[in-house]
Amino acid sequence: MIKNFIKIAIRTLLRHKVNSMINIIGLMVGFSSSILIMNYVYFELSYDNFHKKGDRIYRIAGEGSMPGGKAISISASSGEIPQAVLQQVPEIEKASRVYGWDTEEVTFADKRFISETLVWVDTSFFGIFDFPFLEGNPDIALRDPFTVVLTRKTAQKFFGDTALNQMLNIDGNPYKVTGIIANIPPNSHLKSDMFASFSSVERPEYNVVKSNGISFPQYYLFREGVDPAAVKKKVIGIANNSIDERLGNYGIRMDHSLQPLHRIHLYSDFSFDTSDQGDINKVYIFIALAVFIILIAVMNFINLVTAQSDSRAREISMRKVCGATRRNIVWQFTGESVILALISFSLALVLNELLIIPLASTLDTDMSIVYWNNPWIFLSMVFFAVFTGAISGIYPALYLSRFQPVRVLKGIRHSGKDPHFLRKVLVTMQMSISVFLITSILLIQAQMGYIQQKDPGFNKENVLVFHNLTGKIRNSYKSLKGEMKNLPYVVEVTASQSVPGYDRSVQNLYNEGDDPKSGMIVYENRVQHGYIETMGLHIIKGRDFNPEMATDTGVFILNEIAVKKLGLKNPIGKKVVVWEQSGKVAGVVKDFNFRSFHHEVDPHVFTMYSHNFNRISVRIKPGAANQAVEKLSRIMQEADPFYIADYYFLDQSLERHYRKERQVNHLITSAAILAMLLSMLGLYGLATFTIRKKMKEIAIRKTLGGSPADILMLLFRDLLRWVLIGTLLAWPVAYIFISTWLENFAFRIHIGNYWWIFPAAFVIVLLISILAMLYQTLKATRTNPAEVLTYE
Secondary structure: OHHHHHHHHHHHHHHOHHHHHHHHHHHHHHHHHHHHHHHHHHHHHOOOOOOOOHHHEEEEEEEEEEOOEEEEEEOOEEOOHHHHHHHHOOOEEEEEEEEEEEEOOEEEOOEEEOOOEEEEEOOOHHHHOOOOEEEOOOOOOOOOOOEEEEEHHHHHHHHOOOOOOOEEEEOOEEEEEEEEEOOOOOOOOOOOOEEEEHHHOEEOOEEHHHHOOEEEOEEEEEOOOOOHHHHHHHHHHHHHHHHHHHHHHHOOEEEEEEEEHHHOOOOOOOOEOOOOOOOHHHHHHHHHHHHHHHHHHHHHHHHHHHHOHHHHHHHHHHHHHOOOOHHHHHHHHHHHHHHHHHHHHHHHHHHHHHHHHHHHHHOOOOOOOOOOOOHHHHHHHHHHHHHHHHHHHHHHHHHHHOOOHHHHHOOOOOOOOOOOHHHHHHHHHHHHHHHHHHHHHHHHHHHHHHHHHOOOOOOOOOEEEEOOOOHHHHHOHHHHHHHHHOOOOEEEEEEEOOOOOOOOEEEEEEEOOOOHHHOEEEEEEEEOOOHHHHOOOOEEEEOOOOOOOHHHHHEEEEEHHHHHHHOOOOOOOOEEEEOOEEEEEEEEEOOOOOOOOOOOOOOEEEEOOOOOOOEEEEEEOOOOHHHHHHHHHHHHHHHOOOOOOOEEEHHHHHHHHHHHHHHHHHHHHHHHHHHHHHHHHHHHHHHHHHHHHOHHHHHHHHHOOOOHHHHHHHHHHHHHHHHHHHHHHHHHHHHHHHHHHHOOOOOOOOHHHHOOHHHHHHHHHHHHHHHHHHHHHHHHHOOOHHHHOOOO
């Protein structure tokens, strides 16, 4: 019987080639798109799952606040806390601090490298996390100062296959390679190339714990069987007390929390975070997109199969007359649906191989297809394909099998008021999804256009930034600056701790004479002369730092919001304190967004008391980028032959802040296009059967004098109704979705100003739907009535 079912199914598919192709292509695209999207969702949800003790690992986080400023959240705390926790909380098995995350200067023999990310960690680090050791002993690898563990790719880059026990020079100090680990998986929130012993930077003559404040991410491994809530309470209490003892006199308060390892990637939204952040909301959006696409594909299938019921009604009736039961017919048509779904699924797997690399590039991730390495996932996908085929075919099967042979053979097809109610509901849902996606796309594009055109308060164009500077470069800065400024296409040169788009120091700011506890949180950027001009900032009161005035190392420049929060009506000359540095206000700059438009403008101060800078920025004349990069790089390398010119243009770097929005935008756009293509495909097939059924009616209307325009309106009347109802359902959902999404931006559009997008989405979907049906409808209006009515 099964063999007979398969044989009949294949014959039916071949007999109805156009319908079969539409169904196969629609389901193939639906399967491929939804599987690829869910592949990415699986990748995002799999972060840090490879750690065997992951359910017992927690990361500390804190929210710092001051009376005069808003809170700042950070996934780190003071480096003194772990030792106190280990002494006072026996339920903690291990703890490790992490420090660094910068690219460090690494030299070996005559070679210099700057691309490796280096962190300093405690000896217990590899006892907490499962990063497999290929060489060395994880228990003692980082026991001694000036030891380092490398990933395999980094070890091979430096030494080839003989890295163990070799010596590296890191930031001027010799480090011994004591271990080689496997490369860090792409789904790890901890990403580094080199892990050095924390004792290397916690020495009497050089102690980063004492010289740095809240700068240390730290991880705690709970013992098995303990009550997590009780242990968290103890650790948080110790951490809060530690910060209060150290920073309480400055008015800084920290409320700590412990974050489970498995929630770090998708549930972190900190002001400062060294880890690879994801977004659970983006995952939800991707899941919704996958569901939308597969829903439209399935709706198309159901509509097309039920639409062709008239052409198979006599076949079904003859089967019943010959003894077939309703159960036999249900199995036959459900089987045809499953076979078609499996064909589409197989083609989708081939398509996925072609699309995975472009998709990974669009989403800026290293994901790969996971189901080939996991048989359970693959079997689940096969089951999903079969289930989709069965669900898609079960209604048409029940619908077709209920035909009564006597009525069908007499030419009576249906009974009841509306035999095609489900078809209309499904088409309306398709239209609703399409309107929702197009409305969302247009509003997202409007927001992204708004933030790209909005003035950030500084000039980001034509600024070339050199970073990863060597000590020799820093010491030669004055002569370098003079040589650079002599170039005809260089406008200004400066050096600074940070540039717009990058983190900077967070300090306490208050008026001199006030209680430090009354201060506010302020972002500090330690700069050199020329910074204001190089970045195109606008002085609105007072003056810039003056190279002719040596005392300017003791003055500050504030932004407007900092002046406002300090309550200074005439700020120039007033004395303020930045942490423990006292000085006068020399100037006020217009507020600017040194972070992305997701954040409000925060208090900001420029200082010149420090010469420890990380970047050299050069403003060049428009159109001189290529020659400037070549010449300026040569000047830097002449100052230090070991320096590898590492640079970026500021405007291009700032775009990284909107990478996630662009990713979601690209995917929603692609999903909307796919949804519209699938809808058009389904409507084309539906129009074929619908118009074929109305050919006699059309012929009679033409015979009685009906014009082509009248006939077109008759055929498009139902379509207009479907699109209109779908639009009314989609608009409120799209409004709620975009309103929620816009809350991620401190600077955002007002949806009311873009009211026209909502009717525009309706018109777009209507026009595309008309185009999908146009060929068949025009063909019907041009048919000679005599050809249709020959046998009447």
